[in-house]
Amino acid sequence: MSKVVKFGGSSLASADQFKKVYKIIKGDTERRFVVPSAPGKRNSKDKKVTDMLYACYASISGKGTAEKLDADLAEIKARYTEIIDGLGLKYSLEDEFKTIRENFINKAGRDYAASRGEYLNGLIMAKYLGFEFIDASEVIKFDAEGEFDAELTNDILSEKLKTVVNAVIPGFYGSLPNGKIKTFSRGGSDITGSIVARACRADVYENWTDVSGFLIADPRIIDNPEVIETITYKELRELSYMGATVLHEDAIFPVRREGIPINIRNTNAPSDNGTWIVESTCQKSKYTITGVAGRKGFCSINIEKDMMNSEVGFGRKVLQAFEDNGISFEHMPSGIDTMTIFVHQDEFIDKEQQVVSTIHRMANPDTIDIEADLALIAVVGRGMKSTRGTAGRIFSALAHANVNVKMIDQGSSELNIIIGVENKDFETAIKAIYDIFVVVRL
Ligand code: ASP
Numbered sequence: 097m098s099k100v101v102k103f104g105g106s107s108l109a110s111a112d113q114f115k116k117v118y119k120i121i122k123g124d125t126e127r128r129f130v131v132p133s134a135p136g137k138r139n140s141k142d143k144k145v146t147d148m149l150y151a152c153y154a155s156i157s158g159k160g161t162a163e164k165l166d167a168d169l170a171e172i173k174a175r176y177t178e179i180i181d182g183l184g185l186k187y188s189l190e191d192e193f194k195t196i197r198e199n200f201i202n203k204a205g206r207d208y209a210a211s212r213g214e215y216l217n218g219l220i221m222a223k224y225l226g227f228e229f230i231d232a233s234e235v236i237k238f239d240a241e242g243e244f245d246a247e248l249t250n251d252i253l254s255e256k257l258k259t260v261v262n263a264v265i266p267g268f269y270g271s272l273p274n275g276k277i278k279t280f281s282r283g284g285s286d287i288t289g290s291i292v293a294r295a296c297r298a299d300v301y302e303n304w305t306d307v308s309g310f311l312i313a314d315p316r317i318i319d320n321p322e323v324i325e326t327i328t329y330k331e332l333r334e335l336s337y338m339g340a341t342v343l344h345e346d347a348i349f350p351v352r353r354e355g356i357p358i359n360i361r362n363t364n365a366p367s368d369n370g371t372w373i374v375e376s377t378c379q380k381s382k383y384t385i386t387g388v389a390g391r392k393g394f395c396s397i398n399i400e401k402d403m404m405n406s407e408v409g410f411g412r413k414v415l416q417a418f419e420d421n422g423i424s425f426e427h428m429p430s431g432i433d434t435m436t437i438f439v440h441q442d443e444f445i446d447k448e449q450q451v452v453s454t455i456h457r458m459a460n461p462d463t464i465d466i467e468a469d470l471a472l473i474a475v476v477g478r479g480m481k482s483t484r485g486t487a488g489r490i491f492s493a494l495a496h497a498n499v500n501v502k503m504i505d506q507g508s509s510e511l512n513i514i515i516g517v518e519n520k521d522f523e524t525a526i527k528a529i530y531d532i533f534v535v536v537r538l
Pocket of ligand 1: 104
């Protein structure tokens with residue numbers, strides 16, 4: 097059995113956090129491969145080391161002076177020294193910082209700069225645990241276009257891990273064919289963890305963070321929402337697409353293709369079971385719904401034309417108008433003579449009149465009507481397929497809460513129901529849905 101454990105920035109922000117992580121890793125010999133992030137915030141006013149590195153590099157690439165560079169680097173070094181001293185390690189990063197300073201001056205690149213957060217944290221972690229350190233630039237590979245090279249990486253990394261019992265592999269970065277450092281997008285250590293889990297065919301990919309898993313609903317709207325015990329990849333996709341952010345979306349692909357489950361865990365509450373993310377499960381979710389999530393700030397473009405249903409190509413022409421103006425759409429419910437396109441208001445607002453005139457020119461509709469300030473809510477659950485009356489319960493709960501439903505869209509997978517309401521009703525609607533399924537448990 098082997099487990100890959102990834103720790104996020106808040107789990108590694110200070111020596112005290114490192115000590116918790118040590119206990120977690122040493123408490124289970126199957127936790128063989130460790131993927132650390134850079135130190136995150138120690139409190140709400142603190143800075144993430146990655147952000148400090150980006151700012152430091154921007155300054156030296158711009159008008160920054162050598163004095164400013166030294167001051168910035170000293171501030172970053174202090175974060176690591178505090179950790180090293182707090183752990184009582186005999187270890188110095190003096191030479192590493194000399195190299196980093198030189199490389200910054202020689203313009204090693206923004207990605208190189210950002211990656212040093214993970215790199216240095218990985219060195220400390222390896223020293224502290226007594227594990228081998230594997231520099232991610234040797235095993236995580238990007239192609240010349242800067243795209244992640246999944247197969248080359250898997251070949252190199254799986255070969256390497258065969259000969260290693262325990263290792264620390266820093267998250268977030270790898271290298272291009274010319275040797276330069278390249279990072280994933282922000283939050284990308286989650287992706288590295290998943291890649292390592294695939295390469296060593298781990299039994300589980302544990303992703304340790306500062307929450308005990310995914311919550312059924314947004315805690316800013318619902319007081320103390322329950323944690324989701326098990327969620328499928330598809331359900332998660334439906335929810336993340338509407339705004340949930342615990343795991344980087346691209347972290348799913350490497351483990352999913354190998355059928356390796358992800359377990360989201362809390363470094364500050366290690367005995368909590370967390371959330372399991374799986375391909376498929378016969379385990380019923382505790383409630384009919386697995387989760388409810390949503391987002392404000394949409395607008396709908398309602399297009400009418402008599403006999404629309406018999407006009408071949410009408411829909412394509414309308415969508416072409418959005419495509420030509422570079423606007424992607426979220427949802428597209430339709431009636432016999434109407435179709436409605438939901439788009440992000442902030443993307444659409446500047447191009448609104450161009451889109452309307454393009455639709456007129458291309459599709460010649462009878463009327464076009466725009467409605468702003470709408471919210472979309474996704475009610476997601478694999479349990480909905482086998483339960484009658486889910487939609488009925490949602491809509492009666494919304495009616496009781498005095499929420500007017502503007503749009504309904506049920507995916508053919510019966511995995512989700514999307515509801516459009518006015519922005520002002522968004523929180524009330526989420527509460528009503530959470531109450532009916534989780535609190536009242538209908
Ligand atoms: N340190 C990087 C960031 O702040 C990557 C990560 O933490 O996953 O985005």
